[in-house]
Amino acid sequence: MSEKSQYQVSSYRWIILVLFMLVGMTTQILWITFAPITTESSAIFTAGDTDLILILSLVFMIAYLPVNFPASWCIDKFGLKWGTGVGVIITGVFGFLRIFSVDYTWLLIFQIGCAVGQPFILNSFTKLSANWFPEEEQALATGLGTMSLFVGLIIAMFLTPILYLSSTIPLQGINIVLIVYGIIALVTMILYLVFVKDKPESPPSPLASEEKTLMVQGMKDLFKNRDFIILFVAFLIGLGAFNAISAEIDLIFGIYRPMDVYSALTSGIMGGLMILGGIFGSVVLSALSDKYKNRKIFLILSLGVATALTPFIAYLPYLVPLYIICFVFGFFLMAALPIGLTYATEKTQPVPEGTSNGLLMLIGQIGGIILILTFSMVFIAILFGIGFILALFITEVQK
Incomplete structure (x- = not known):
């Protein structure tokens, strides 16, 4: 056959x-x-x-x-x-x-x-x-x-x-x-x-036809995989930071900018544009990742853009550029979610997809809780930088 x-x-x-x-x-x-x-x-x-x-x-x-x-x-x-x-x-x-x-x-x-x-x-x-x-x-x-x-x-x-x-x-x-x-x-x-x-x-x-390992053995195998460990930390930072920023949008304005300069609608628009950017980015960058059969470069790009734009989200005093930056931030950062999940599936076979997917989503939730409780845009920018550096050391999936 x-x-x-x-x-x-x-x-x-x-x-x-x-x-x-x-x-x-x-x-x-x-x-x-x-x-x-x-x-x-x-x-x-x-x-x-x-x-x-x-x-x-x-x-x-x-x-x-x-x-x-x-x-x-x-x-x-x-x-x-x-x-x-x-x-x-x-x-x-x-x-x-x-x-x-x-x-x-x-x-x-x-x-x-x-x-x-x-x-x-x-x-x-x-x-x-x-x-x-x-x-x-x-x-x-x-x-x-x-x-x-x-x-x-x-x-x-x-x-x-x-x-x-x-x-x-x-x-x-x-x-x-x-x-x-x-x-x-x-x-x-x-x-x-x-x-x-x-x-x-x-x-x-x-x-799809490959025989999978059992979940317990699969979890052991995941944490023996250097690339998965790096991705695990990247999800802790990336997904956790996005959840924290989304939840604390109002606080970003209250701490870093005089509230009387902006309408109450501004933070809602910021959050909406991040999500809208994430919608487009998830489709466009995922399709490009499939087309060029490359996951690593898009993960590096996503974390690099997030590192560069986080200070602007925190401190930029001009609304129109701020809105554009929020859209671009969501476009690149949230595209890392599906690309990272796919990379984990490909890189950790024959570990079951639900096991690798579940661990990455879990650590993202934990990261969100931690970063909400210790919220600081400066700290988040530093974490993005660490994630960007770590992403440089993952290896591409061999097709």
């Missing part, structure tokens, strides 16, 4: 990818639901205590820590559809149940349920690309998958206030938000369960 006939690409891969993008978007919508209406939600659920509303978002980051390894194990053990499907079902059910939240306690319980489902979905993108896509499309597929996370954030940021304001009665406005997002969660769950398949009849590449 020739190699060409042995490895066949199914056109159904794009349907699978779209369905995964929908559930990815849904997790982010459920996560960030209350961020644009924190004050309004606190007036209804917590007697004005906004910190309790912020916990509704924070539980997603906290839940990732204990759930990450069981989620990765499920994906590796039960395959793409049902390993990820556990999280899709949990997310769909608890996202829908939020509609029936009679008080803050029930809302928090249902939100924790949504948070538990998230790692099963986020840890699956490299498994999806390995199972369904040829090698020359795998970074693009992972890039489109991670792009859906940014799209979900933007949808929630813009749609939530519109839904809330569609009623003149605050409680009804909140209920409309929960109903719409609950229906989205339920529908995406049903679509996933009906149409997603674990893998095509014929593998699309040698990567």
Whole structure:
């Protein structure tokens, strides 16, 4: 049998990818639901205590820590559809149940349920690309998958206030938000369960047909791999810093600039442009990475640009150049996410994709928590510089 006939690409891969993008978007919508209406939600659920509303978002980051390894194990053990499907079902059910939240306690319980489902979905993108896509499309597929996370954030940021304001009665406005997002969660769950398949009849590449190691052995192998260790540190810095900067956008203005110079909308525009840049970068740079069959140069470029632009984000006093820099910052930095995940999959075979993907996403969450608690733009710029230097020493994947 020739190699060409042995490895066949199914056109159904794009349907699978779209369905995964929908559930990815849904997790982010459920996560960030209350961020644009924190004050309004606190007036209804917590007697004005906004910190309790912020916990509704924070539980997603906290839940990732204990759930990450069981989620990765499920994906590796039960395959793409049902390993990820556990999280899709949990997310769909608890996202829908939020509609029936009679008080803050029930809302928090249902939100924790949504948070538990998230790692099963986020840890699956490299498994999806390995199972369904040829090698020359795998970074693009992972890039489109991670792009859906940014799209979900933007949808929630813009749609939530519109839904809330569609009623003149605050409680009804909140209920409309929960109903719409609950229906989205339920529908995406049903679509996933009906149409997603674990893998095509014929593998699309040698990567898809390669026998995998067990998860425990795979984790041992990962930390014997010099390139993975460097990438692990880079994710701690890069993903952690992006999460911290996104969460502390207002603080950046409060510390480094006189607030009376800017409107309250400015920080929101900055954050939105970073995410928008990340959407474009995830697609464009991932496609270029596939085309030129090179991961290393794009990882170096992403961390190098982040190192150079972080001081400008912190101190630049001119709005238009600042907006451009925020877009470029997101474009390059967030493109490193899918490219890095793909690099890890290729570099650490036969370690299961869910294991390497899960560890990198986990360390990014931990990095976010650490950098939020110790927030300093100067410190983040230094860390980016360290990440850039480390990236110079990784070795390219041999095709």
